[in-house]
Amino acid sequence: MIISNEARVTPIIAISDLTKTYASGFTALKRINLEIRAGEIFALLGPNGAGKTTLINIVCGIVNPTSGVVLADGHDILKDYRAARSRIGLVPQELSTDAFETVIATVSFSRGLFGKPKNAAYIEKILRDLSLWEKKDNKIMTLSGGMKRRVMIAKALSHEPKILFLDEPTAGVDVELRRDMWEMVRSLREKGVTIILTTHYIEEAEEMADRVGVIRQGEIILVEDKDALIRKLGKKQLTLCLQNPLKGIPDELKAFNLDLSGDGRNLVYSFHSGIEGTGIAALMKKLGELEIAFNDLNTKESSLEEIFVSLVRKQP
Numbered sequence: 001m002i003i004s005n006e007a008r009v010t011p012i013i014a015i016s017d018l019t020k021t022y023a024s025g026f027t028a029l030k031r032i033n034l035e036i037r038a039g040e041i042f043a044l045l046g047p048n049g050a051g052k053t054t055l056i057n058i059v060c061g062i063v064n065p066t067s068g069v070v071l072a073d074g075h076d077i078l079k080d081y082r083a084a085r086s087r088i089g090l091v092p093q094e095l096s097t098d099a100f101e102t103v104i105a106t107v108s109f110s111r112g113l114f115g116k117p118k119n120a121a122y123i124e125k126i127l128r129d130l131s132l133w134e135k136k137d138n139k140i141m142t143l144s145g146g147m148k149r150r151v152m153i154a155k156a157l158s159h160e161p162k163i164l165f166l167d168e169p170t171a172g173v174d175v176e177l178r179r180d181m182w183e184m185v186r187s188l189r190e191k192g193v194t195i196i197l198t199t200h201y202i203e204e205a206e207e208m209a210d211r212v213g214v215i216r217q218g219e220i221i222l223v224e225d226k227d228a229l230i231r232k233l234g235k236k237q238l239t240l241c242l243q244n245p246l247k248g249i250p251d252e253l254k255a256f257n258l259d260l261s262g263d264g265r266n267l268v269y270s271f272h273s274g275i276e277g278t279g280i281a282a283l284m285k286k287l288g289e290l291e292i293a294f295n296d297l298n299t300k301e302s303s304l305e306e307i308f309v310s311l312v313r314k315q316p
């Protein structure tokens, strides 16, 4: 596992050695260690069945862990369940709301479930923020799918959680609602809410997240700042087909990230597209000085998708 070496801050969620084996005997999570920083947007990426929902459901108290410890805002999710859960809002993958209730009744009721005193002004604010105020007296069953999703978010926010989990928030929603949701997530972050989202869309993680974690077959295989990850993902390769094969990389070129392939016929220069000054000009100059000539060249860029797929691919 790769963890970036940034200054550590007190995590708002601390997961230690978390394992989940379902009654079927299937182990969905294997000794997960993960810390979520207060106020960040964290994207948890992984293919179907990797264990994302299991992880969220454990933190939210819906699924029991087999072993390990999870602290939410300092509260143990098992020993101090009510305090931990009251800090958390969950927008689940499945839309499940009471079809016959009105929007405002459903959202107000959710707040009551967490033992919070009534606060009409706050409920009005979240309904307005989510463009639901006009629909507040509508029965849920009369709303569009996108509106129902907004109601799920309003419910999750009804008790003023410090931590918000969004499980596949934009699966099956249209572009407009996706943009609105991204905006809403950002404005929540500005208010200090920590957001953990799972997504299949790499672009979503790229657009939104401060940090990205990748889970594969129940194991966290990478946790990284998004910008650093994108620099990595933005790797490019320039391949020069040499007139005369080289036996090795000349000392004068050791400063460049070069490899030889094709029996010394191909000189491959790898560089990061996100960094200014890729070094190509300097490399060309040096090649000229060393009289290393080439007949052809081609470039290749690894796509986000490609890197993600190679990260999550089952290892032999």
Ligand SMILES: Nc1ncnc2c1ncn2[C@@H]1O[C@H](COP(=O)(O)OP(=O)(O)OP(=O)(O)O)[C@@H](O)[C@H]1O
Pocket (backbone or CB within 6 Å): 022, 023, 024, 026, 028, 046, 047, 048, 049, 050, 051, 052, 053, 054, 055
């Ligand atoms: N109640 C259960 N009993 C047995 N196995 C389960 C149970 N719930 C989930 N699993 C298995 O655990 C694994 C992880 O499932 P989980 O739903 O956490 O994955 P996910 O990463 O959220 O997937 P998706 O992207 O499809 O939502 C899967 O192989 C799933 O079949």
